[in-house]
Amino acid sequence: MDNCWVVPYNAYLLLCYNAHMNVEYCASVKVAKYLYKYIFKDHDHAVIAITVDNNSLVVVDNSMTDEIRNYIDCRYIGTMEAVWRIFHFPLHNQCPAVQLLQIHLENQEPVIFRDGQAEAVVMKGEPKTTLTEFFESNSAEPTATEFLYHEFPKHYSWNASAKHLSWRKQDSCHTIGRMYTVHPSQADLYYLRVLLLHVRGPTTLPNYE
Numbered sequence: 001m002d003n004c005w006v007v008p009y010n011a012y013l014l015l016c017y018n019a020h021m022n023v024e025y026c027a028s029v030k031v032a033k034y035l036y037k038y039i040f041k042d043h044d045h046a047v048i049a050i051t052v053d054n055n056s057l058v059v060v061d062n063s064m065t066d067e068i069r070n071y072i073d074c075r076y077i078g079t080m081e082a083v084w085r086i087f088h089f090p091l092h093n094q095c096p097a098v099q100l101l102q103i104h105l106e107n108q109e110p111v112i113f114r115d116g117q118a119e120a121v122v123m124k125g126e127p128k129t130t131l132t133e134f135f136e137s138n139s140a141e142p143t144a145t146e147f148l149y150h151e152f153p154k155h156y157s158w159n160a161s162a163k164h165l166s167w168r169k170q171d172s173c174h175t176i177g178r179m180y181t182v183h184p185s186q187a188d189l190y191y192l193r194v195l196l197l198h199v200r201g202p203t204t205l206p207n208y209e
Contacts, residue, residue: 096174128163145201
């Protein structure tokens with residue numbers, strides 16, 4: 001017998017709630033997965049398929065079923081999720097808001113188009129991104145040069161439909177700017193990200209030649 005047989009407990013919680021509670025210390029990177037696993041676990045259930053083979057019922061193993069078809073045909077909703085949706089409780093929330101900031105080299109802006117619309121997209125010219133508008137704001141507004149690229153969302157709002165950055169009317173904004181991760185093997189793109197983290201007020205992309 002050693003201390004591994006002793007269940008960790010908290011005397012204050014036992015007296016406060018008059019019930020037994022195990023106390024565990026979760027401090028690893030897996031703490032979010034650990035908590036979500038038990039909060040949203042719901043009841044245990046299994047999915048099986050029953051088919052007729054030579055006038056006899058055959059139970060097909062769960063690994064042989066089409067999981068995608070089962071999800072589309074009959075989605076399982078537990079009691080906790082059902083009650084949560086019935087009372088219109090929020091299912092998710094993100095606070096503070098996070099604005100993704102694009103990183104690309106000159107003439108390498110990402111372009112999305114449907115089949116047969118490539119020529120129409122090309123005729124519109126170079127697409128506007130958060131990075132190109134960041135340079136444009138630094139050229140047109142002297143006050144914009146005070147902020148780094150990832151600090152822009154705190155003071156400027158991004159209009160996704162108009163592809164434009166505009167000064168925020170409310171001073172108390174908690175939007176955080178996050179640049180996409182770039183691997184060091186991508187050379188120029190990685191160096192551009194490093195420069196944007198330290199250089200204020202750039203108006204054009206750097207020339208690596």
